[in-house]
Amino acid sequence: MSLSVFPGLNVLKARTVLLLLPFLISCASYRTKLSDYYSNIGRENYAAALEAKKANLFLSQDRNKLLYYMERGKLFHLMQSYDSSNLYFNKADEFLESKRKTAGDFIVSNLLNPMTQTYLGEDFERFMIHYYKALNYLYLNDPEGARVEARRITLSTSEQEDKFRVGSDRYKQDAFAFMVQGMIYELNGETNNAFISYRNAVDLFLSNQSHTYYGVHLPGQLIRDLYKTAFAMGFTEQIDIYASKTGIPFEQKPVAEGGELILFFEKGMAPVKVDQSITVTNDGINGFFFDGPYGRTGVPFNYAAAGWVKPRPLNEFRMLRVAIPGYEPRQYRVDPFTIQANGESYTGELAQEFNVLAKQVLEERMVKEIAEALVRAVVKKTSEYAVSEAAKAVAKSSDKKDEKKKQRDGEAAALTAGLLMNIFNSATEKADTRNWQSLPAFIQYVRVPLKKGNNQIVLGSTTGEKTVSINGSGGIQLMNWCIMH
Numbered sequence: 001m002s003l004s005v006f007p008g009l010n011v012l013k014a015r016t017v018l019l020l021l022p023f024l025i026s027c028a029s030y031r032t033k034l035s036d037y038y039s040n041i042g043r044e045n046y047a048a049a050l051e052a053k054k055a056n057l058f059l060s061q062d063r064n065k066l067l068y069y070m071e072r073g074k075l076f077h078l079m080q081s082y083d084s085s086n087l088y089f090n091k092a093d094e095f096l097e098s099k100r101k102t103a104g105d106f107i108v109s110n111l112l113n114p115m116t117q118t119y120l121g122e123d124f125e126r127f128m129i130h131y132y133k134a135l136n137y138l139y140l141n142d143p144e145g146a147r148v149e150a151r152r153i154t155l156s157t158s159e160q161e162d163k164f165r166v167g168s169d170r171y172k173q174d175a176f177a178f179m180v181q182g183m184i185y186e187l188n189g190e191t192n193n194a195f196i197s198y199r200n201a202v203d204l205f206l207s208n209q210s211h212t213y214y215g216v217h218l219p220g221q222l223i224r225d226l227y228k229t230a231f232a233m234g235f236t237e238q239i240d241i242y243a244s245k246t247g248i249p250f251e252q253k254p255v256a257e258g259g260e261l262i263l264f265f266e267k268g269m270a271p272v273k274v275d276q277s278i279t280v281t282n283d284g285i286n287g288f289f290f291d292g293p294y295g296r297t298g299v300p301f302n303y304a305a306a307g308w309v310k311p312r313p314l315n316e317f318r319m320l321r322v323a324i325p326g327y328e329p330r331q332y333r334v335d336p337f338t339i340q341a342n343g344e345s346y347t348g349e350l351a352q353e354f355n356v357l358a359k360q361v362l363e364e365r366m367v368k369e370i371a372e373a374l375v376r377a378v379v380k381k382t383s384e385y386a387v388s389e390a391a392k393a394v395a396k397s398s399d400k401k402d403e404k405k406k407q408r409d410g411e412a413a414a415l416t417a418g419l420l421m422n423i424f425n426s427a428t429e430k431a432d433t434r435n436w437q438s439l440p441a442f443i444q445y446v447r448v449p450l451k452k453g454n455n456q457i458v459l460g461s462t463t464g465e466k467t468v469s470i471n472g473s474g475g476i477q478l479m480n481w482c483i484m485h
Helices: 007-025 035-042 046-055 062-078 082-098 103-111 123-139 143-162 175-187 191-206 220-233 236-246 354-364 366-396 403-428
Strands: 260-267 272-282 288-292 295-299 319-328 338-341 344-347 349-353 442-449 453-461 464-472 476-483
Touching (some): 035 062, 046 062, 062 082, 082 123, 123 175, 175 191, 175 220, 191 220, 191 236, 220 236, 220 442, 260 453, 272 366, 288 366, 319 354, 319 366, 338 442, 344 442, 349 354
Antiparallel strands (some): 260 442, 272 288, 288 295
């Protein structure tokens, strides 16, 4: 049946396609949208990356502003423009404090996909803002600014813990953040606070039988830092307790005359968040479930989230395809980096492994991700029914006297409208693939004793070598070396 007899419906169809076209076009993955930017970052062509970022309108949208601020902050950090870097990291902080997902976010997300929501960051991304801001302040010779960031790590930890019930095994604290916090307190002369931070980090590693935390094994340097600050505070019983727990004895070492350099080695880029499709099934008895790598898992249906649409019996939805996010690691060898200083060689230890951390944190909330995708799928299917019924009613309300023809026209209109809505729903069913991809793949660190005065230090890795000059002034100094490829 030709639809030319329904001019109103043809206009509706044309308008629908025109209105939906921007959404269909915008459904490309986040990686695709910023491919030029990240390609230049990976090649360490930072000036070109800055130009590619300026030309990209996607990040300037309000819902993507956090990513814009974080990426710009990291880019200026790589360019050693530390004032500009902190300008944007401060904007990221302000954005996180002021922005919340709105009711409109949820409605649009259910009609389209979660990439239309305001991006508020992965939990570990928020901790990394403090890390880079602290380094920036230290490069700017502002230890007090770095100290403020150390204290804000505690506030961020408290906010993270408040999100989950007591006893939950979700990602609530970050061992690397505690380690950095302890270092900043230590360089500011707050030995007791440094001890507490190091102890908090060690406890996270010891909470697992394998003494690992999100892909990182308990660093020997962390234990030595704990012992050193405990000894300085006279907490000898704490040394005995942790020596018993770790099997690592306390060894007192002389204090280096020129102080210490703590170097962070950042390698590569963080894993890419990708779109993946799974099937959620409803057996009509036990509700929704999906079969994953760990067996069959039930998926709760959030009636409140879908309550603003006209309800239909859930048993009508026996099998639904939904899109959920996943992580695709970039392949980098975690080879230890080395430092040559004053005739001695030092080897770095792994401190943060984002390929593991990002994947495991996502897995911890996977049922929630699937439940939200399920609501979206049901809302979209319900919208298909509603559009079909509305088109059918419009076609049958014509002035034609032939009732059979009205019926045929109504069914044809319903079929066409439903098909259009189905095409739109299928095209817009995407997972949220946004993430802070210029974070490193992993971070290693090492402490190096310094002599008084000038120290020529050679940094080495499998991908390059670098020589830096450090003035040993008797205190602790922090710096990082970033290799993006």
